[in-house]
């Protein structure tokens with residue numbers, strides 16, 4: 001049975017003042033029936049991990065470099081993130097693919113580094129509106145999975161997030177059947193490459209305009225093992241009901 005995950009991606013939002021939210025979130029979910037993960041900006045990871053220590057919320061990062069160390073000004077390695085208290089790293093988010101020219105190959109190298117450091121890799125895939133309208137969604141997802149997933153994704157508690165780009169920050173959410181189609185397709189594609197056991201173990205998150213109001217419907221879709229939440233992860237008032245909806249579905 002896959003343990004579900006309510007994950008929050010704070011993106012480039014938040015300062016130390018916002019860490020109070022984490023303590024509040026821990027208090028509201030003292031014994032959650034799902035994993036809860038918050039991925040703040042890198043400068044907050046250490047303090048965030050201290051804030052939730054011995055508690056029920058895990059802390060993750062939003063990116064890392066593929067190399068362990070070296071002359072890479074401004075970059076952070078997976079080992080540094082682990083040292084700071086992160087237990088997971090989001091990789092290949094569409095905003096990084098767009099803003100920083102990340103390719104499937106670079107995402108794969110980063111995922112390899114993350115897994116080698118004992119962290120959970122959360123690899124993001126998803127189509128643009130033009131790709132969906134052209135009927136290219138499943139082909140695009142296939143090539144992103146083939147290119148972005150390292151062989152080492154098997155045998156670990158890793159995660160894939162399906163985030164249609166046209167649903168991110170737009171308030172537009174795919175129909176449940178559309179989410180279900182892509183999640184089932186990802187699961188079967190994983191099965192072909194890694195075998196049924198790995199395909200059944202990897203958790204698949206949906207991301208894109210998840211809110212308290214639509215969470216229960218999204219979580220009822222087969223093969224959806226949780227959510228990667230952007231805007232609604234920034235406040236307890238918005239995020240806690242999403243966690244509760246996931247717990248209710250678990």
Ligand SMILES: O=C(CO)COP(=O)(O)O
Pocket residue numbers: 009093163167168169170171207208209210228229230231232
């Ligand atoms: O990109 C996302 C999470 O990684 C989704 O963002 P929103 O929930 O703000 O649409």
